[in-house]
Amino acid sequence: MFAYIAKKLALLVLLLLGITFITFSIVKLLPGDPASGLIGQHADPEDIKRINHALGVDKPFITQFMGYVTLLAHGDLGRSYYTNRDVLTEIMRKLPNTIYLAAAAMSIAIVGGLALGFAAGLRKGSTADKLCSALSLTGLSLPVFWSGLVLIIVFSLKLRLLPPSGTGGARFVILPAVALSLPVLASIARITRSSAIETLSMPFVRVLRAKGMKTWRINYIHLLKSILIPLVTVIGLDFASFLNGAVLTETVFGWDGIGRFTVDGILKRDYPVILGCIITGTFIFVVVNTLVDLSYQLVDPRVRIVKR
DSSP states (O other), X not given: OHHHHHHHHHHHXXXXXXXXXXXXXXXXXXSSOHHHHHHOTTSOXXXXXXXXXXXXXXXXXXXXXXXXXXXXXXXXXXXXXXXXXXXXXXXXXXXXXXXXXXXXXXXXXXXXXXXXXXXXXXXXXXXXXXXXXXXXXXXXXXXXXXXXXXXIIIIIIISOOSOSSOOOSHHHHHHHHHHHHHHHHHHHHHHHHHHHHHHHTSHHHHHHHHTTOOHHXXXXXXXXXXXXXXXXXXXXXXXXXXXXXXXXXXXXXXXXXXXXXXXXXXXXXXXXXXXXXXXXHHHHHHHHHHHHHHHHHHHOTTOOOOOO
């Protein structure tokens, strides 16, 4: 296992370098420049040129890239062009908000997805099955920004039950968490349904029933164990994407997290912010993906990480 983790860490370094180079190249291809965003496009060209020189964005590409890699090697993500604040410090300040939103959304998705999936899978072909399948398909089809706006109109503007935007406690997180959870909830429901139908047709289930085991034990213990691998995969990957920053959800609901921070950086051509957020997101995704791989051994002892 330690060899596997060491291999993952080595690949992480190479991946971060590759992602940094690709992102740095794309950022430099964006139209406009930081100075124009800072003082306006109609400012004196000499002032724009002077600010770009001070920021170092007029240097050759390879010089800028190697300078940024040197900063990364020292654990520094640079400073924002607009606020002059340390980017890593800002990310660490906003990351707990994103984790809070991601945890709330994933909790809703897991509970709702398992409930819908089991309701459909245990009653294949019934009205409940058709209804749950229709709800799952709807959840996958709805864009997050659209469902978020609908939730704001209904529960904030019409019913006045919850705040439409902002960052805070339970009252603020409910609407963005629900909007963010819908696609994942639908995915979990569909996987649970198909896995339940497949598992119930296996011989070991008939053996358990013949031995007189109670139906609830078969359905909610043995059946659940058999579908944990695909569920853990979906939950892990989606949770990692949530931690990278739910861009649309955080923007629509004014949630002060990594996703909104990234969008602000793109709109302002704030290169250190854009690069810092993407590198942080890549690191989080690889770490979570590694934890998911390791969890397979706990979920199913038949899965072993072998030396290659």
